[in-house]
Amino acid sequence: xxxxxxxxxxxxxxxxxxxxxxxxxxxxxxxxxxxxCGDVMKLQIKVNRETNxxxxxxxxxxxxxxxxxxxxxxxxxxxxxxxxxxxxxxNMDIVKELSLPPVKIHCSVLAExxxxxxxxDWKKKQEVAKPVVAEAK
Amino acid sequence: MTKAxxxxxxxxxxxxxxxxxxxxxxxxxxxxxxxxxVQPPAPVDYFSFFGLPAKLTIDVPAxxxxxxHLSRKLHPDLSARAGSQEQQWSLEQSxxxxxxxRTLRDPIKRTQYLLRLEGVELEEQSKSATEQARATGGxxxxxxxxxxxxxxxxxxxxxEELKMNKxxxxxxxxxxxxxxxxxxxLEEKYESLLQxxxxxxxxxxxxxxxxxRAESAERKQITGKMVDVLNRRNYIRNLVRDxxxxxxx
Numbered sequence: 215x216x217x218x219x220x221x222x223x224x225x226x227x228x229x230x231x232x233x234x235x236x237x238x239x240x241x242x243x244x245x246x247x248x249x250x251c252g253d254v255m256k257l258q259i260k261v262n263r264e265t266n267x268x269x270x271x272x273x274x275x276x277x278x279x280x281x282x283x284x285x286x287x288x289x290x291x292x293x294x295x296x297x298x299x300x301x302x303x304x305n306m307d308i309v310k311e312l313s314l315p316p317v318k319i320h321c322s323v324l325a326e327x328x329x330x331x332x333x334x335d336w337k338k339k340q341e342v343a344k345p346v347v348a349e350a351k
Numbered sequence: 352m353t354k355a356x357x358x359x360x361x362x363x364x365x366x367x368x369x370x371x372x373x374x375x376x377x378x379x380x381x382x383x384x385x386x387x388x389v390q391p392p393a394p395v396d397y398f399s400f401f402g403l404p405a406k407l408t409i410d411v412p413a414x415x416x417x418x419x420h421l422s423r424k425l426h427p428d429l430s431a432r433a434g435s436q437e438q439q440w441s442l443e444q445s446x447x448x449x450x451x452x453r454t455l456r457d458p459i460k461r462t463q464y465l466l467r468l469e470g471v472e473l474e475e476q477s478k479s480a481t482e483q484a485r486a487t488g489g490x491x492x493x494x495x496x497x498x499x500x501x502x503x504x505x506x507x508x509x510x511e512e513l514k515m516n517k518x519x520x521x522x523x524x525x526x527x528x529x530x531x532x533x534x535x536x537l538e539e540k541y542e543s544l545l546q547x548x549x550x551x552x553x554x555x556x557x558x559x560x561x562x563x564r565a566e567s568a569e570r571k572q573i574t575g576k577m578v579d580v581l582n583r584r585n586y587i588r589n590l591v592r593d594x595x596x597x598x599x600x
């Protein structure tokens with residue numbers, strides 16, 4: 215099996231590798247795993263408080279080339295999107311963009327899981343940050 | 352492997368195939384006890400191929416003995432001067448024998464094979480968790496405990512640091528020692544996962560002894576636990592492999 219050019223490009227020049235401050239209330243962190251192959255992926259987003267737009271995204275993935283490419287692409291795609299827009303990214307979009315073969319589809323699922331996990335973490339922080347408003351309702 | 356597996360649902364062989372095609376005596380499954388001729392391969396799973404019940408605790412030395420015994424009887428060289436049909440059967444039987452033996456002698460492959468026979472897809476749990484998260488817009492429930500994921504991630508970070516140190520020829524003795532300590536702990540965990548798996552084998556075997564046609568809910572209760580162990584094991588397996596590579600080079 216050979217990797218597509220896009221996978222190789224992301225693998226050789228991964229975009230947005232790194233980390234954001236996990237403890238910041240603007241940052242959501244998703245740590246997910248693919249039990250099929252033992253890969254782990256961490257994806258972090260920094261969200262603008264006013265607009266809900268994802269301003270920054272970072273990832274770190276330990277796994278195969280397709281997992282790295284999927285998460286690299288995911289960070290590119292979520293940047294500039296609102297949280298709700300980012301939630302609509304589906305793994306099949308990633309599969310198409312990277313021409314992933316069927317055996318590597320779970321890598322794209324992992325990236326989708328990671329986006330959702332990061333957003334979920336961020337949302338949880340927002341609820342905790344405004345407990346008074348929630349009670350007033 | 353797929354061959355025997357896809358044929359599992361097949362109907363039992365017609366009555367007449369219980370006798371040898373060549374001499375008409377009652378035959379053993381693979382070759383005729385009376386005249387020794389190889390028989391057409393029966394559509395059976397690997398357990399049945401060796402005449403075993405679908406249980407997971409296996410006497411491996413006995414399996415090996417049976418494998419060598421059958422290998423000698425079924426070897427294609429024996430039918431080198433026979434008709435082409437017989438040669439073909441011999442070839443098919445031998446290849447089935449090899450696949451069955453390789454699968455059953457290995458504790459993990461054996462478990463995975465049984466799970467497949469039971470219709471359990473190893474990826475199923477993970478897939479349905481993703482679908483549920485999609486449907487609810489929530490976060491996917493991870494299949495393995497979150498602290499295991501944390502541990503895997505952190506250790507991978509350390510391994511990467513070690514690799515970079517080596518490139519710059521900066522020797523970090525403290526880091527190397529810490530990773531070496533992790534290695535011991537990981538190998539212990541790897542071993543204990545096998546023991547955990549074996550405890551579920553016992554539950555499975557007990558169920559099969561009590562009621563081989565047990566309801567699917569009862570079967571799933573045990574096979575689900577085996578899937579859990581195998582999932583966690585994948586992560587530990589990768590870590591042990593990566594730690595060893597990092598410490599070696």
